[in-house]
Amino acid sequence: MKPLIQKLTETFSPSGYEGAIREVIRKEVAPLVDELRVDALGNLIASKGKRARNGRRIMLAAHMDEIGLIATHIDAGGFIRFTGIGGIRPQALTGSRVRFTDGTAGVIGTDRIQDATKVPTLEQCFIDVGAADRKDCRVRVGDVCAFDRPFVDLGNRLVAKSMDDRIGCVVLIETLRALKGSPHELYFVFTTQEEVGVRGATTSAFGIDPELGLAVDVTLTGDTPKGVKMEVSLGKGPAVKVKDSGMLADPRVVEWMTSTAEKARIPHQREVLDGGSTDARAIQLTRAGVPAGCLSVPTRYVHSPSEMVDMQDVVNSVKLLTALLSKPVEF
């Protein structure tokens, strides 16, 4: 599974520009599914299985996009001013390297900072692609880039950019591989534009019209020094979301997930997240409403260029999702 995680996290696809990652994922899932299609917003929708009498139409969503930057101005010296795509944290920028979708690499510098105690704002940062001047700069206004950081295997723990949410994509792909049979009509959706407001899930959920929805995404942890107060840790298993700032998970879905995990002896934890939301919000609110929940992979340093997950959590996420989809839903 590690080579797949490396391949997915080392692909550059900021929100709205998911073409590259879609190709990588398409190759992985094509042999495993009945039908593949791409919708108007670029979501990759893979369907598998027919609905048995006790089955349901279930949408599973993991977002393909990652946070990134978009060029707003090339100045006379060839330096690129930019703004963020998704939740960019300014403190993660200085010294970071980026790569544009055409492969152009750059490094982030800042204006001279008068007050060293303050984090530079996005407006005080620029990208240097080594251009001599404006004419020499290959980047145009509107071009997008993402953090450039290689995948690192620390043994039990893995570090990469865009674990959010390529690790969710990995969980969906590996679940497709592991699933031996299902009473359900399943839609594995690799969504777009989650980081800018769950937009891809909004339209794909409308199109699929599911009876049940699950997002697979990352969540924060409370297990780092002086970190946020939160009852989720790396290594204690997939997190079953109860609530985040955009969604109250359907209690029946939470119960279904936790009892399935208990029966299958899969370690798991309950999650209450203060900030942020996931594709599950969009699924829950589509059309006349859908019971929805979220399986979260605990992740440290989310939205930095070095996001960390625990390998066993990933393995157990695949086990839990496989167990959930293998049997009829009992509510």
Add this chain to the structure above:
Amino acid sequence: MAAFGNAQLKLLEKLCNACAVSGDEGEVRQIVLEEIQGLADEVRVDALGNVLATKAGRGRNRPRVMLSAHMDEVGFMLVADDGDGLFRFEIVGGMDIRQLPGKAVLVGPDHTPGVIGARPIHLTTAEDRKRVIPLDALRIDIGPAGKAKLGQRATFATRFQRNGPVVIAKALDNRFGVATLIELLRNAPENIDLLAAFTVQEEIGLRGAKVAAHALDPDLGIAIDSTPANDLPAHDGEENTTYNTRLGCGPAIYIADGSTLSDPRLVRHLELSGEALGIPFQIRQPGGGGTDAGSIHKARAGVPSLSVSVPHRYAHTAALIARLDDWKNTLLLLQGGLSRLTRAVLAGER
């Protein structure tokens, strides 16, 4: 090809001088309904007040194209009557309250004249003048003979003026778009089904476009709007890196704003059309803000969308200034881009 001359200018003048604060778009809607009479196959006004006009093209395999222009403008709503013609008010849409004191306004359907009062300089201290006057300390004053009711809207009283290549008016955002869309209906390209939506409540959250896009269910959508040009030179001579758009550089094509990541296939199509037809255009700096495209692209199972705007200076204030050439080129670019549009443009994956 669309004509561009005195008739278009008169239309823009009429639209700018009309008052249509979000939620109360009747005056502009009335002008739109009169102007488009006989131009469309079907015209209807929906539950929220959007004007939806459809016009079928000819030939096979025509893309169904939603073109949207919002009729509403930012303004004020009366919320409390202090007596003697003094009214407390709230802002409708995004406005900087520092811009308000001392401005003449028109209140209600009768355009009752009034003023947002400001204390004269004789009676203020240097300290007073450093402070921003909070909204709840401001009043619209229409005098004791003025008739107005709570809930009525007010707009800036600025009258449309032209001086050579420029126009000065209130509400160019988005009467430019409305006038453009009327002209496009007048000269509708035959290769597409044109689904025109003159929308309501854009300035308070892209609300009209949401229901209009659901109803029209288009293959693709284009929001026609007007966007700020912050292109004045910096006071210290430094390079201006946050101009958003520039006057005189043609229509602004959006790649990303706060509401939409434009469909790259449509951006490319418009760029190619502009290049092929020799029509100048510019790329709006990616950033915040939103247009009707923010609602259109999320309608139903998703709609490839983008926005094109006429640039203007001093957005959401009493007086905006813009270049007529930018408007003309916006109309020409849309006309040209739509005439060249086929389903093949969207055949590849986004």
